[in-house]
Amino acid sequence: MLDLVISGGICVLPSGTAQVDIGVTGGKIAVIGAPGSLGASTHTVNATGKVVIPGGIDPHIHCLSPIRFPGEVEPKYTDPPAQVSRAALFGGTTSLIDFVQCTHDRSIQTAIEQTDANWKGACYCDYGFHLTLMGKIPVGQYDELAEAMQAGHASIKIFTTDIRPGNTGRMVQYGDIWEALKTVAKAGGVAAIHAEDNDIVMFMYEKLMRENRVGFEHMAEVHNTLSEELSFNRVIRLAERVEGAALYMVHVSAATGVAALAASRARGFPMYGETLHQYLMYSAEDYRKPGGQMYHTYPSLKFPEDQKALWEATNHGAIQVIATDELCCPLRVKLQGSRIDDTTGGNSGVEPRVSLMYTQMVTQRGYSLEHFAGMVSSNAAKIMGMYPCKGALAVGSDADIVVLDTGLQKTIHAADLHETDYTPWEGHVVTAWPSVTVLRGKVMMEGGQFFGDLKDGRFLPRKVPDEIRARPAV
Ligand SMILES: [Zn+2]
Numbered sequence: 194m195l196d197l198v199i200s201g202g203i204c205v206l207p208s209g210t211a212q213v214d215i216g217v218t219g220g221k222i223a224v225i226g227a228p229g230s231l232g233a234s235t236h237t238v239n240a241t242g243k244v245v246i247p248g249g250i251d252p253h254i255h256c257l258s259p260i261r262f263p264g265e266v267e268p269k270y271t272d273p274p275a276q277v278s279r280a281a282l283f284g285g286t287t288s289l290i291d292f293v294q295c296t297h298d299r300s301i302q303t304a305i306e307q308t309d310a311n312w313k314g315a316c317y318c319d320y321g322f323h324l325t326l327m328g329k330i331p332v333g334q335y336d337e338l339a340e341a342m343q344a345g346h347a348s349i350k351i352f353t354t355d356i357r358p359g360n361t362g363r364m365v366q367y368g369d370i371w372e373a374l375k376t377v378a379k380a381g382g383v384a385a386i387h388a389e390d391n392d393i394v395m396f397m398y399e400k401l402m403r404e405n406r407v408g409f410e411h412m413a414e415v416h417n418t419l420s421e422e423l424s425f426n427r428v429i430r431l432a433e434r435v436e437g438a439a440l441y442m443v444h445v446s447a448a449t450g451v452a453a454l455a456a457s458r459a460r461g462f463p464m465y466g467e468t469l470h471q472y473l474m475y476s477a478e479d480y481r482k483p484g485g486q487m488y489h490t491y492p493s494l495k496f497p498e499d500q501k502a503l504w505e506a507t508n509h510g511a512i513q514v515i516a517t518d519e520l521c522c523p524l525r526v527k528l529q530g531s532r533i534d535d536t537t538g539g540n541s542g543v544e545p546r547v548s549l550m551y552t553q554m555v556t557q558r559g560y561s562l563e564h565f566a567g568m569v570s571s572n573a574a575k576i577m578g579m580y581p582c583k584g585a586l587a588v589g590s591d592a593d594i595v596v597l598d599t600g601l602q603k604t605i606h607a608a609d610l611h612e613t614d615y616t617p618w619e620g621h622v623v624t625a626w627p628s629v630t631v632l633r634g635k636v637m638m639e640g641g642q643f644f645g646d647l648k649d650g651r652f653l654p655r656k657v658p659d660e661i662r663a664r665p666a667v
Pocket residue numbers: 253254255518
């Protein structure tokens with residue numbers, strides 16, 4: 194007997210959309226067949242009239258990031274995996290990828306173990322880690338890196354900027370990036386890049402401070418479209434010169450970034466793009482609203498013409514993934530800074546991400562269900578080396594399944610969500626919302642009721658297939 198059957202839904206399969214039943218045993222999808230053909234099961238979810246997609250994947254989130262709280266001297270931390278993963282599951286996301294800071298005072302293996310200690314037995318959904326390289330990379334780290342990548346941490350993260358003045362230690366110089374890319378290519382991984390031109394950004398900080406224009410509403414002048422153009426092109430050209438180096442450009446925010454990615458893809462290189470729902474749906478104008486910091490994450494919100502280019506790029510262009518850059522914290526923390534150099538980055542948005550994108554992509558823009566599922570799940574699984582274990586409704590895949598109620602007119606309110614005490618999505622109307630979320634065969638959420646256990650989440654070892662690194666394969 195099957196453990197679980199999801200019956201009668203419009204299912205987004207790798208082969209296309211079909212009305213089928215999905216049968217689950219032992220946490221895996223065991224059988225897919227015509228409605229009513231699968232026989233008995235312990236639990237059945239009636240998905241008639243609903244859309245069934247693979248569990249959402251958010252490959253760019255931050256939990257337990259050190260952060261200052263207003264009025265407190267001791268640094269505290271953003272919300273933990275327990276809170277973020279619970280919200281993710283309510284919203285139809287079953288896998289998250291966070292970051293391990295490869296600081297120089299410990300081995301990469303120790304850094305991984307110390308980070309994993311915060312996740313193991315403490316996360317409701319599945320999770321993995323990008324390895325963040327920091328500053329001047331110690332020569333000894335390259336071998337450690339290759340080893341860690343082969344052990345399932347198949348992606349690194351690199352910053353080409355310190356982002357804010359005084360925030361030193363993150364930026365990696367291009368020589369080190371070059372060497373790191375060689376290591377990553379050899380180890381068979383992918384490099385996630387936060388690309389901004391540090392010279393331009395730091396110059397603009399000095400300039401605006403000199404001119405006393407320090408309000409965060411000027412953020413797009415500092416973290417600007419020229420910076421994105423220069424840095425994207427520079428790091429992409431560097432990667433093009435390293436055989437087998439694939440880049441995943443995080444939070445693409447500008448038309449210039451899109452153009453740089455598109456040009457390299459047209460030359461046949463394996464360059465991939467992520468944007469945030471924030472960047473698609475808010476612009477620098479929104480900084481001027483009350484509490485406008487709510488909409489901010491670094492680099493910055495840009496302009497309507499950038500949003501237009503980003504949207505076009507989601508339609509079979511240079512953007513394959515919609516992530517959140519989740520940094521879950523209370524509103525008073527998000528609003529504590531109001532200057533270009535102290536405004537809190539990151540978003541709260543892991544819960545409404547899938548529903549907002551269904552609304553924007555399927556309902557408003559007429560994208561196919563397959564295309565939408567690709568943008569919120571399958572493409573990230575492919576690029577990050579989790580496919581078809583994750584990101585696919587296919588026999589043998591993990592049974593991470595989301596049933597979406599569609600045709601709704603549901604207004605988002607922070608009080609109904611499970612993230613924190615605010616949401617930048619307050620008042621947005623969505624046309625879909627998950628009614629069931631399944632993680633490896635276990636119903637984690639059904640009809641707004643949560644059944645997860647902190648022991649349910651598992652570490653996800655990843656391996657990026659050669660195909661992803663050979664050409665723009667997604
Ligand atoms: Zn981030």
